[in-house]
Amino acid sequence: MGNKRKISSLISEYFIFIIFIVLVAILAIMKPSFIGPRNLTNIMKQASINGILAFGMMFVIISGAFDMSVGSTLAFSGILAALLGKGQVPLIVPMFVAMLAGLCVGIINGVGIAYGDLPPFIMTLGTQTAVRGLALLACGGNPVTGLSENYRALAAGKILGIPTIAVFTIVVIIICSFVANKTVYGRRVYSCGGNLQAANVSGINTNFIRVSTFAIAGLLAGLCGFLMTSRVTIGQPTAGESYEMDAITACVVGGVSMSGGVGKPLGVVIGTLLITVIANGLDILGVSAYWQKIIKGIIIVAAVLIDVKRKRSKA
Amino acid sequence: MKKISLVLSVIIVLALLTCAASAEQYKMENGVLRAGEGAGKGYKILLLQQHRNNAFQNGVYNAAVAAAEELGCDLTILSSESDAATQISQIEQAIGEYDAVLYEPVNPDALGAVSQEAANEGMIVINIISACTDWESYGIAAVSYGDNVTAGESEMQAVADLLGGKGNIAILTGPSGDSGGLQRLEGYNNILANYPDIKQVVEPADCGWDTASAQTTVESWLSAYEFDAIVAENDGMAIGAGNAAGPNSGIIITGVDGTPDGFEAIKDGRITGTVSQNGGEMAANGLNAAVLLLKGEELETNILITTNTWIDANNIADFE
Numbered sequence: 093m094g095n096k097r098k099i100s101s102l103i104s105e106y107f108i109f110i111i112f113i114v115l116v117a118i119l120a121i122m123k124p125s126f127i128g129p130r131n132l133t134n135i136m137k138q139a140s141i142n143g144i145l146a147f148g149m150m151f152v153i154i155s156g157a158f159d160m161s162v163g164s165t166l167a168f169s170g171i172l173a174a175l176l177g178k179g180q181v182p183l184i185v186p187m188f189v190a191m192l193a194g195l196c197v198g199i200i201n202g203v204g205i206a207y208g209d210l211p212p213f214i215m216t217l218g219t220q221t222a223v224r225g226l227a228l229l230a231c232g233g234n235p236v237t238g239l240s241e242n243y244r245a246l247a248a249g250k251i252l253g254i255p256t257i258a259v260f261t262i263v264v265i266i267i268c269s270f271v272a273n274k275t276v277y278g279r280r281v282y283s284c285g286g287n288l289q290a291a292n293v294s295g296i297n298t299n300f301i302r303v304s305t306f307a308i309a310g311l312l313a314g315l316c317g318f319l320m321t322s323r324v325t326i327g328q329p330t331a332g333e334s335y336e337m338d339a340i341t342a343c344v345v346g347g348v349s350m351s352g353g354v355g356k357p358l359g360v361v362i363g364t365l366l367i368t369v370i371a372n373g374l375d376i377l378g379v380s381a382y383w384q385k386i387i388k389g390i391i392i393v394a395a396v397l398i399d400v401k402r403k404r405s406k407a
Numbered sequence: 408m409k410k411i412s413l414v415l416s417v418i419i420v421l422a423l424l425t426c427a428a429s430a431e432q433y434k435m436e437n438g439v440l441r442a443g444e445g446a447g448k449g450y451k452i453l454l455l456q457q458h459r460n461n462a463f464q465n466g467v468y469n470a471a472v473a474a475a476e477e478l479g480c481d482l483t484i485l486s487s488e489s490d491a492a493t494q495i496s497q498i499e500q501a502i503g504e505y506d507a508v509l510y511e512p513v514n515p516d517a518l519g520a521v522s523q524e525a526a527n528e529g530m531i532v533i534n535i536i537s538a539c540t541d542w543e544s545y546g547i548a549a550v551s552y553g554d555n556v557t558a559g560e561s562e563m564q565a566v567a568d569l570l571g572g573k574g575n576i577a578i579l580t581g582p583s584g585d586s587g588g589l590q591r592l593e594g595y596n597n598i599l600a601n602y603p604d605i606k607q608v609v610e611p612a613d614c615g616w617d618t619a620s621a622q623t624t625v626e627s628w629l630s631a632y633e634f635d636a637i638v639a640e641n642d643g644m645a646i647g648a649g650n651a652a653g654p655n656s657g658i659i660i661t662g663v664d665g666t667p668d669g670f671e672a673i674k675d676g677r678i679t680g681t682v683s684q685n686g687g688e689m690a691a692n693g694l695n696a697a698v699l700l701l702k703g704e705e706l707e708t709n710i711l712i713t714t715n716t717w718i719d720a721n722n723i724a725d726f727e
Contacts, residue, residue: 381613
C-alpha cells in the first residue's frame with residue numbers, strides 16, 4: 093500500500109516524463125528510423141547545447157530570477173574561442189577564455205541584480221544587447237573561419253560511442269545535479285528563490301548566492317560558445333539568437349517554477365529532451381515549417397498544463 | 408560627285424553614331440555602372456544598411472566606401488538595425504542634410520511615405536539590394552539590386568544539371584515570410600517545373616538563415632531520408648547542411664551569397680557551390696547612379712541589376 097502511494101506520487105512528480113515517453117513512442121511508430129542509432133546520436137548532439145544552457149538557467153530560475161543574456165554570451169565567447177582556435181594555442185586556451193568571458197558577463201549580471209537591485213529582465217536585457225555588440229565588434233561582423241582541424245573535430249568526434257559534445261553535457265549535468273541536490277550551496281539557492289527575505293534573515297549571504305547563480309549561467313554559456321563554434325565549424329556573431337528562450341522553456345517544461353524555489357535537475361533533463369525531440373521528430377516527419385511552429389507551441393503549453401493540473405489535483 | 412556624297416553620308420553616319428553614343432553614355436556594362444573618378448566631389452550622400460551583422464553586409468559596406476573614394480563624394484554609412492521605424496527616422500533626419508539617400512528597405516511596404524517626403528525636398532532617393540513596393544510612385548529615382556528570383560533559378564538550374572535532371576532533393580529556406588527568401592523559392596520552383604523527375608522528399612524547412620539550425624535539421628533528415636541534393640537559400644545554411652553530411656558526402660549541397668565562410672566550405676568539399684549575390688556591386692552601382700542623377704545626367708535605365716554567377720571548386724580562385 094505504501095509502495096503504491098510512493099509510485100503514484102512519483103508518477104505525478106514526473107508526469108512530464110510520461111508525456112515524453114508517449115511522444116517518443118508515437119514518433120517511433122510513425123517513423124521507425126526515429127529510434128535508430130543514428131538518430132539517437134543526433135538527439136544527443138542536438139540536445140547538448142540547450143541542455144548545458146538550461147542547467148545554468150536552472151540555478152538562476154530556482155534562485156528567483158532569469159537570464160535573457162545567455163544567447164549573446166554564447167555568441168561572444170564563441171567568437172573569442174574561434175579567434176583563438178586557429179591552431180596557434182592548445183585547444184584548452186580558447187575553452188578557458190570562452191568560459192572566462194561568460195563568467196565575466198554572468199558576474200556583471202549578478203552584481204547589477206543583487207547589489208544594484210535592478211530587475212533581472214532589465215539587467216540581462218541590457219547585457220543581451222551590449223554583449224551581442226561585443227561579439228560583432230570582436231570579429232568586425234564577419235564570421236570567423238579557418239578553425240584548426242582538431243577544434244573542428246572536437247564536436248564531431250565520439251568518446252565510447254557517445255558524441256563528444258554530449259559527453260560535455262553529461263559531465264555538466266552530473267556536476268550541476270550534485271551541486272543542486274547534495275550541497276549546502278544548492279539548498280541555499282532553493283531558499284533564496286523560495287523566500288529571499290527569510291533566507292536573508294536566517295543568515296544566508298543572499299547577494300553572494302544570487303551573483304553566483306548568474307556566474308554559473310554565464311560560465312556555462314561560455315562553454316556552450318566554445319562548443320557551438322566547434323559544432324558549426326565557424327565563429328558566428330549572430331549565433332545563439334533566442335537560445336535563452338529555449339533554455340527557459342526546457343526548465344519550465346521540466347517543472348522548474350518561474351516564481352523560484354522549485355525545480356529538479358532530472359526535470360530539466362526531460363524538458364531539454366522533450367524540446368529537442370519535438371524539433372527532431374517534426375523534421376524527420378517532414379512537417380512544413382509553418383506547422384512545426386504551431387505544433388511546437390501547442391505541445392509545450394499542453395505538456396505543462398497537464399503537469400500543473402495533475403500536481404494541483406494531488407495537492 | 409559620288410565621292411562627295413560618300414563623304415557626306417559617312418559624316419552623317421558618324422554624327423548619328425556620336426549622338427547615339429552620347430545619349431547612351433550612362434548605361435550598365437556587365438552589371439557595372441560607373442560615373443567616373445572624382446565625379447561625386449561636393450556631394451553629401453547617406454547610405455543606410457539594413458543591418459551590419461554578417462559577411463554580406465560587410466561586403467556592401469566595404470564596396471560603398473571604395474566607390475565613394477573613387478567618386479570623391481562625402482559618404483556616411485549607418486545601420487538601420489533591421490528596424491523599419493529606425494530607418495524612417497534616419498531618412499527624416501537626412502532631409503536637408505544630405506543630397507542623396509541610398510537605403511536597403513527593412514520592410515518593402517513601410518518606407519514609401521518617407522521616401523516621397525525626401526524626394527519632394529529635392530533629394531535623390533535610391534533603393535539598394537531590394538526595392539520598396541511600387542517604388543517609382545514614391546519618387547524613388549532608381550533601384551540597384553540583384554534579382555533574387557534569378558539567383559534562385561541559377562542555383563536550382565546548376566543543381567538540376569549536376570543531377571542530370573533526376574533525383575531527390577530538400578530545400579532549406581530563410582525565415583518564413585521573408586521576401587528575399589520567397590523570391591529565391593519562386594526561382595527554385597520555376598526551374599523545378601521543367602524537371603518532373605526531381606522530387607522534394609520533405610517540405611522546405613525554415614532554418615532562418617542560421618548555420619546551427621540548418622545543421623540540426625539536416626542531421627535529423629539524414630537519419631530518415633536519402634538525398635541527392637540539398638538546396639539552401641544562403642551560404643550559412645548550406646554550410647550547416649555540409650557539416651551534417653560531412654566533406655565530400657556525395658550529396659550536392661548549394662547556397663546563395665558567395666560569402667567567405669561559403670568559399671571555405673567549397674574548398675574543403677563540404678558544399679558544392681554557391682550563386683554569388685554581389686551586394687558590394689549593388690551598393691557601388693547605386694552610389695554611382697546617385698552621383699549621375701545629382702549632376703543632372705540621365706540613366707539608360709533606372710533599374711540597375713547586377714549579374715550573379717555560379718561559383719564552385721573550378722572557378723572559386725577568381726572570386727576570393
